[in-house]
Amino acid sequence: MSTSVIVPAAGSGTRLGENTPKAFVDLAGRTILARTVDAVQSSDRIDLDRIVVVVPDELTERTRAELSGSACPIDVIVGGAERTDSVRAGLARATGEYVLVHDAARPFTPAAVFERVVGALRAGHRAVVPGLPVVDTLKRVDGDRRVLQTVDRSVLRAIQTPQGFHADALAQAYAATDDVATDDAGLAERAGIDVHVVDGDPDAFKITTPWDLRLARAIAKGWD
Numbered sequence: 001m002s003t004s005v006i007v008p009a010a011g012s013g014t015r016l017g018e019n020t021p022k023a024f025v026d027l028a029g030r031t032i033l034a035r036t037v038d039a040v041q042s043s044d045r046i047d048l049d050r051i052v053v054v055v056p057d058e059l060t061e062r063t064r065a066e067l068s069g070s071a072c073p074i075d076v077i078v079g080g081a082e083r084t085d086s087v088r089a090g091l092a093r094a095t096g097e098y099v100l101v102h103d104a105a106r107p108f109t110p111a112a113v114f115e116r117v118v119g120a121l122r123a124g125h126r127a128v129v130p131g132l133p134v135v136d137t138l139k140r141v142d143g144d145r146r147v148l149q150t151v152d153r154s155v156l157r158a159i160q161t162p163q164g165f166h167a168d169a170l171a172q173a174y175a176a177t178d179d180v181a182t183d184d185a186g187l188a189e190r191a192g193i194d195v196h197v198v199d200g201d202p203d204a205f206k207i208t209t210p211w212d213l214r215l216a217r218a219i220a221k222g223w224d
């Protein structure tokens with residue numbers, strides 16, 4: 001079954017605090033986005049139709065130039081104020097039976113994670129997310145930093161991307177609401193679509209904070 005991948009890359013990276021929008025920050029000689037677009041194409045077991053890269057308005061031409069050597073067709077389009085707006089813009093360009101949404105900020109995501117997500121779509125799940133067990137102890141606190149409760153972590157998963165959908169399911173989820181969500185499966189859940197969790201991978205971590213960028217730069221040096 002053919003698959004499109006939407007790569008939302010239109011965020012500013014407020015928590016990272018660099019001068020450049022996060023996806024365009026350098027990691028040992030290549031941007032985070034360029035490395036992520038490579039990762040999206042790293043499996044030869046996925047029939048990729050196209051990659052839809054969603055970027056800030058002023059960076060479309062630069063992105064087209066930087067990604068012009070890609071083997072897979074790439075559409076570069078302009079995103080919106082919230083991640084949900086950017087994915088919605090990408091969705092209008094998606095083709096094929098399956099649509100994956102993969103954060104530009106996860107450049108080291110292994111091919112195996114893409115394959116697990118698509119494998120579960122092929123098995124009939126309409127919405128699939130990769131997730132990891134939570135390792136830290138979790139506590140609920142109040143506004144005065146008082147601990148109210150220790151939460152049972154055994155039933156919790158930290159959810160990553162790529163998140164995969166039968167195309168009609170993602171369209172249904174986005175058509176059902178104008179709300180925003182931190183991930184696409186969140187909208188699917190609200191639309192009553194069952195979401196299935198496959199194993200994620202620590203390498204699929206999202207670059208969010210300055211510490212994550214230090215880690216990513218160390219990994220990138222040993223990666224090429």
Ligand code: CTP
Nearest residue numbers: 008009010011012013014015081082083086104
């Ligand atoms: N994203 C997007 N459009 C937005 C906001 C986010 O395409 N309006 C993308 C980001 O570029 C990133 C992914 O969604 O690849 C995950 O979002 P996040 O890690 O929150 O990135 P930012 O929103 O850029 O970071 P921050 O929240 O710290 O500002």
Ligand code: MG
Nearest residue numbers: 011012013083
């Ligand atoms: Mg954000």
